[in-house]
Amino acid sequence: MAKLIYVTNVSLDGYIEDERGDFAWFPPDDDVFASHTSLLQSASTLLYGRRLYEFMAVWETDATLAAQSDLWADFATAWQAAEKVVYSTTMTAALTANTTIDRHFDPAAVRELKDAATSDITVGGANLAAQALNAGLVDECQMYVWPTVLGGGKPAFPIDARADLELIDEHRFGNGVVLLRYRPAGLSR
Template identity: 40%
Template sequence: MRKLIYGMNVSLDGYIAAPGDDIGWSVPSDELFQYWSDRLQATDLSLYGRKLWQMMCPYWPTVAQQPGATPAEAGFARRWRDMPKVVFSSTLGQVDWNTRLVSGEAVAEIARLKAEDGGPMDIGGATLAAAAMRAGLIDEYVLATAPVLVGGGTPFFTALDDWVNLKLVETRTLPGDVVLTRYETRR
């Protein structure tokens, strides 16, 4: 069975984006960028909601050709392009970059993918992650908490019907006073 990991940059008050989908506050340091890049390297499959996919796909496939792209960005872009991905959307007609589109029931497909043999999967996009969270499918949470209060926007966590007990498995402070925490779900 695969492990499903939900991780993102988050404000101290719990948001992954400020109002208006503003993520300008969450620009990662080189060390945090490398952490996310290393995690991508260790991931077998990435699951995306439509909004996150539409934010990532215009940028990462061509970033290596952009003036000023760093070797770290080029490496991340290469891994991202080559990584098998699944996008969940009922409105998109097609996807590119080694990606499969699923327009049906997301939770059932995530559970099916989780039951397969293979390495870890990551999940991104607040709406998609919320559905997986409510269904009890997430095995690990990774938060890179920035020292900023944005006052509203898109929350990292969703409202739940039941408690989810977690075990802290990693914590460290990164440049810019970002605190990285990683929790496993206790089952």
């Protein structure tokens, strides 16, 4: 059975978006980017909410990104290769290949996906991750904590998410970012 991993960039005060809804508030860093790419290469399926999917779709729809560097090309290749499931009640057509749109998050379907998968699955987007956490589906949280205080915005964990977590690993990057890896308490994986 594959692991379902919630992965996100988060400010020191716990936000994944600023008050304007912007995801891109952190400066680019090759080491952090390479870490994201490594995680992406280990995943066969990416679960997204609509907004995050639309933000990430440029890795397939804008070829100039991959042309900027080998590092960016590796990320684009991994992103394009993964199956993507987008949960949206408003989206009518996918923007990218290997993409399925589901109208609502179905914990039983995600459990079946995990059981059948041979590679890990990531979930992105705080609301979607909260649903997966509340359903007991998340095996690991990987939080890239940036040394930035946003003062407001969308929290990494909405107020309806409840989970006790155990720290399983941490990694400091040269730019001050810390990758914290947690698993739900009592999970022995």
